Amino acid sequence: MIRIRLSRCGIKNKPFYHVVVTDIRNSRDGRFIERIGFFNPRINKNNLIYINIDRLKYWKSCGASISNRVLYILNNYYSNQF
Numbered sequence: 001m002i003r004i005r006l007s008r009c010g011i012k013n014k015p016f017y018h019v020v021v022t023d024i025r026n027s028r029d030g031r032f033i034e035r036i037g038f039f040n041p042r043i044n045k046n047n048l049i050y051i052n053i054d055r056l057k058y059w060k061s062c063g064a065s066i067s068n069r070v071l072y073i074l075n076n077y078y079s080n081q082f
Helices: 053-061 068-077
Strands: 002-011 014-023 034-039 049-051
Touching (some): 034 053, 049 068
Antiparallel strands (some): 014 034, 034 049
16 A cells, blocks of 8 residues: 655754655655655745645555645645645
């Protein structure tokens, strides 16, 4: 099963997250299929998040599920219904 979720990067106490498409059996920071965006919780809200909506919709149409945290981020920062 494929899932759209966050992968943590950055240094200690300064997180930065990539939004990735991966198999649910892979580890959080492990192998992924495609990187479709990023989320930076440390800067202002204007530059906080970028997600390629076209690729998100493509993977969702292929049967990928969205993790709870990514769904929360999408609902707060994008006006589209996911």
